[in-house]
Amino acid sequence: MKITKVEILSAREPIQLPEPWLPAWQEPNGRYATTFGLSLYKVYTDQDIVGYGPNIGGDLHLLKNQNPLQIRQFWYDNMSGKRAGNSDKRAAGLEIALWDIMGKATNQPIHQLLGASRQRIPVYAATSRLLESHQHIEQVKLLIDLGFKAVKLRLHRPNPWDDLAVVAAVRESVGDAIEILVDANQNNASTGDGERYNFWSRRIAQQIAIELDQLNVYFLEEPLPRNDVEGLAMISDSVEMMIAGGEHTPTVGEFKPHLLAGAYDVLQPDITLTGNFGVTGLREISSVADFSGRLVIPHVTGGGNFFIMFAATLQAMATVDNCPMIEFPCDPPILTPKTLQSILTEPIWIEDDGSISVPSQPGIGVEIDESRLEVSLASEWTN
Numbered sequence: 001m002k003i004t005k006v007e008i009l010s011a012r013e014p015i016q017l018p019e020p021w022l023p024a025w026q027e028p029n030g031r032y033a034t035t036f037g038l039s040l041y042k043v044y045t046d047q048d049i050v051g052y053g054p055n056i057g058g059d060l061h062l063l064k065n066q067n068p069l070q071i072r073q074f075w076y077d078n079m080s081g082k083r084a085g086n087s088d089k090r091a092a093g094l095e096i097a098l099w100d101i102m103g104k105a106t107n108q109p110i111h112q113l114l115g116a117s118r119q120r121i122p123v124y125a126a127t128s129r130l131l132e133s134h135q136h137i138e139q140v141k142l143l144i145d146l147g148f149k150a151v152k153l154r155l156h157r158p159n160p161w162d163d164l165a166v167v168a169a170v171r172e173s174v175g176d177a178i179e180i181l182v183d184a185n186q187n188n189a190s191t192g193d194g195e196r197y198n199f200w201s202r203r204i205a206q207q208i209a210i211e212l213d214q215l216n217v218y219f220l221e222e223p224l225p226r227n228d229v230e231g232l233a234m235i236s237d238s239v240e241m242m243i244a245g246g247e248h249t250p251t252v253g254e255f256k257p258h259l260l261a262g263a264y265d266v267l268q269p270d271i272t273l274t275g276n277f278g279v280t281g282l283r284e285i286s287s288v289a290d291f292s293g294r295l296v297i298p299h300v301t302g303g304g305n306f307f308i309m310f311a312a313t314l315q316a317m318a319t320v321d322n323c324p325m326i327e328f329p330c331d332p333p334i335l336t337p338k339t340l341q342s343i344l345t346e347p348i349w350i351e352d353d354g355s356i357s358v359p360s361q362p363g364i365g366v367e368i369d370e371s372r373l374e375v376s377l378a379s380e381w382t383n
């Protein structure tokens with residue numbers, strides 16, 4: 001089988017958000033978003049099979065002369081973090097398209113092709129904004145009613161003790177009706193101008209962690225920037241609660257210091273955020289983490305391309321043993337299936353037990369309504 005052409009398909013109209021959105025990690029002075037874009041790779045073969053992947057800005061010519069079924073070689077040449085020069089190609093979106101072709105060529109969803117260990121995976125609802133305590137309480141109650149068994153709250157307020165008060169208020173209001181996860185986003189600075197966000201010191205992070213531990217929080221994510229490996233290990237040693245992180249970790253290999261130092265109890269690779277994980281990398285890091293006695297709870301990026309990144313993450317994580325749940329951005333009324341999965345004929349959603357069925361169609365398993373997309377760029381060649 002040969003690849004003959006790659007197209008970039010983009011939404012004719014941007015996806016409108018119901019109200020302006022400022023995510024917590026860009027507080028206090030970030031720019032409000034009002035729309036999401038949506039852009040996909042469509043990879044053609046000489047056998048009437050096409051694969052889709054999220055467009056994350058990779059070079060389409062990486063697929064020239066690539067056997068679409070030889071995915072490990074593509075990963076070795078373009079993504080594997082063990083080798084120099086492979087961490088800036090942003091090839092993960094193309095790798096997902098190759099897996100889509102592989103599944104369609106063999107008429108199997110990827111997780112089955114790889115020998116799945118399960119068909120359903122629990123998720124947690126990832127909220128994204130800094131709201132007032134009463135608004136968070138209302139929203140968490142709504143998420144409980146929708147069937148979620150776990151929710152993530154954000155901390156990124158100028159005063160970390162205000163953050164803590166919100167988590168305490170939610171816990172007091174909903175009791176043990178839902179698992180609470182907390183993300184301090186200390187690897188993210190505001191992108192805006194003006195007032196600067198003061199990152200937590202190690203001591204502040206430790207004090208907040210001890211308080212969150214008392215509130216029976218499931219994990220604390222990014223209490224310090226990811227490069228402060230020693231600080232993260234110190235905090236991890238201070239509490240029973242798990243410490244999570246790693247969404248910006250560029251490659252599989254760069255989790256090594258964190259594993260050796262005991263910095264993360266939960267690894268959070270993202271299938272495309274750094275451009276180097278893909279289905280292959282998520283499975284690789286999961287295996288490394290498993291042998292190190294750690295969990296993997298993948299980060300999944302929101303936005304118009306969410307649906308395909310999430311579906312590919314589900315396919316990968318259905319084949320590993322140490323992934324208790326996956327991130328599922330859900331922050332009504334802004335982050336909902338309407339804005340994150342607008343192009344799907346059938347949105348991916350939770351069942352009564354708070355888990356999601358891994359798509360069972362061949363390949364990545366998403367059916368895309370192309371009527372809302374247009375070709376914005378194409379590379380064609382004859383191998």
Ligand SMILES: [Mg+2]
Nearest residue numbers: 183185221247
């Ligand atoms: Mg995060």
